[in-house]
Amino acid sequence: MAKIRVMGAGGWGTALAMMADRSGHQVSMWSVFEEEVERLSKVREHKKLLPGVKIPDSIEITGDLASTAQADLVILAVPSFAVRDTARLLKGVLAEGTVVVNVAKGFEEEHLLRLSQVIEEELPEARVAVLSGPSHAEEVSRGVPTTVVAASRSKEAACFVQDTLMNSALRVYVNPDLTGVELGGALKNIIALAAGVCDGLGLGDNTKAALMTRGLTEIARLGVKMGAKQETFAGLTGIGDLVVTCTSMHSRNRRAGILIGKGIEPKEAVRQVGMVEGYLATHSAYKLSQKYGVEMPITAECYQVLFHDKDPKLAITDLMERPKRSEAETTWLDFHRQD
Ligand SMILES: NC(=O)c1ccc[n+]([C@@H]2O[C@H](COP(=O)([O-])OP(=O)(O)OC[C@H]3O[C@@H](n4cnc5c(N)ncnc54)[C@H](O)[C@@H]3O)[C@@H](O)[C@H]2O)c1
Numbered sequence: 001m002a003k004i005r006v007m008g009a010g011g012w013g014t015a016l017a018m019m020a021d022r023s024g025h026q027v028s029m030w031s032v033f034e035e036e037v038e039r040l041s042k043v044r045e046h047k048k049l050l051p052g053v054k055i056p057d058s059i060e061i062t063g064d065l066a067s068t069a070q071a072d073l074v075i076l077a078v079p080s081f082a083v084r085d086t087a088r089l090l091k092g093v094l095a096e097g098t099v100v101v102n103v104a105k106g107f108e109e110e111h112l113l114r115l116s117q118v119i120e121e122e123l124p125e126a127r128v129a130v131l132s133g134p135s136h137a138e139e140v141s142r143g144v145p146t147t148v149v150a151a152s153r154s155k156e157a158a159c160f161v162q163d164t165l166m167n168s169a170l171r172v173y174v175n176p177d178l179t180g181v182e183l184g185g186a187l188k189n190i191i192a193l194a195a196g197v198c199d200g201l202g203l204g205d206n207t208k209a210a211l212m213t214r215g216l217t218e219i220a221r222l223g224v225k226m227g228a229k230q231e232t233f234a235g236l237t238g239i240g241d242l243v244v245t246c247t248s249m250h251s252r253n254r255r256a257g258i259l260i261g262k263g264i265e266p267k268e269a270v271r272q273v274g275m276v277e278g279y280l281a282t283h284s285a286y287k288l289s290q291k292y293g294v295e296m297p298i299t300a301e302c303y304q305v306l307f308h309d310k311d312p313k314l315a316i317t318d319l320m321e322r323p324k325r326s327e328a329e330t331t332w333l334d335f336h337r338q339d
Pocket residue numbers: 007008009010011012013030031032033036049077078079080082085086103104105106135136137138274275277
């Protein structure tokens with residue numbers, strides 16, 4: 001039995017705490033917000049986020065930070081904008097080599113960093129991993145069979161996360177491609193937002209299939225430039241998470257996109273839905289595409305719609321009327337040379 005501390009008591013933190021509890025561990029869930037600790041300790045249910053899901057009494061809910069020192073595994077389940085501050089709180093608290101697994105999907109906008117890089121900066125003594133994949137808290141918390149991927153530069157750390165969290169409802173794979181796993185999770189939110197916009201505009205299945213497929217192409221193009229493996233984007237944290245987020249009504253990114261497609265101003269749509277990681281990720285990805293000199297037409301159009309008031313209908317037209325190009329990255333000559 002391992003001691004597991006989940007930092008962040010929102011939908012995803014709660015679902016993962018329940019998975020760890022189901023796997024037979026000693027689990028505690030921490031929140032920086034006193035009100036949240038008090039409410040959840042008393043009601044033991046997230047009335048808004050996960051209605052009808054009872055948080056088992058075996059999961060301790062606490063605001064005490066110092067006790068994180070006893071954890072064998074720390075799961076960071078706060079929004080991406082809060083990852084640095086939350087990791088910083090753990091400075092000097094954790095034992096050397098403690099595995100810290102980030103489950104937020106996004107970037108640190110200011111420095112264009114992946115979140116594992118942020119945690120490594122703040123907690124050099126920790127072994128950092130990420131957990132990502134097609135996994136909505138609404139389903140995981142109800143025990144719906146789900147698959148995710150634990151990635152880390154340390155094989156032992158990734159396998160430790162796999163061994164610790166895996167159970168009959170949560171199948172955990174491992175992958176050494178930390179960069180690819182992380183980027184897939186962060187960048188698919190942009191495409192999910194765009195898919196929502198298409199739904200809100202009343203466009204069809206053809207459009208969404210095109211968006212998802214070409215979206216994955218540009219995600220992988222940036223990812224490979226940033227050091228990821230192409231094949232990772234064909235896996236659970238690439239295409240897998242893209243499919244679930246672009247098609248599910250659980251997705252906050254997609255729901256915000258639907259509102260925007262229906263004419264609600266982007267900032268207001270994000271306010272109405274709550275935490276929409278794809279909003280800031282669009283900003284970061286647009287900057288990263290410029291930094292790495294990578295063409296990302298869908299991301300660029302999303303950026304214009306979200307931050308420069310571009311009409312979403314015009315964005316679709318502009319994507320459709322881009323200069324002609326080949327779907328294949330290989331030239332005709334190279335392709336036939338391989339025959
Ligand atoms: N909900 C899901 O299905 C799901 C699945 C996979 C990954 N994720 C990712 O997990 C992250 C968290 O998502 P969520 O759905 O749990 O969000 P949420 O809004 O339900 O909860 C976030 C929790 O983080 C904590 N928090 C919020 N602001 C904070 C701050 N400033 N400082 C410290 N703690 C703070 C609070 O405990 C809050 O309840 C996101 O990056 C999301 O993309 C979510």
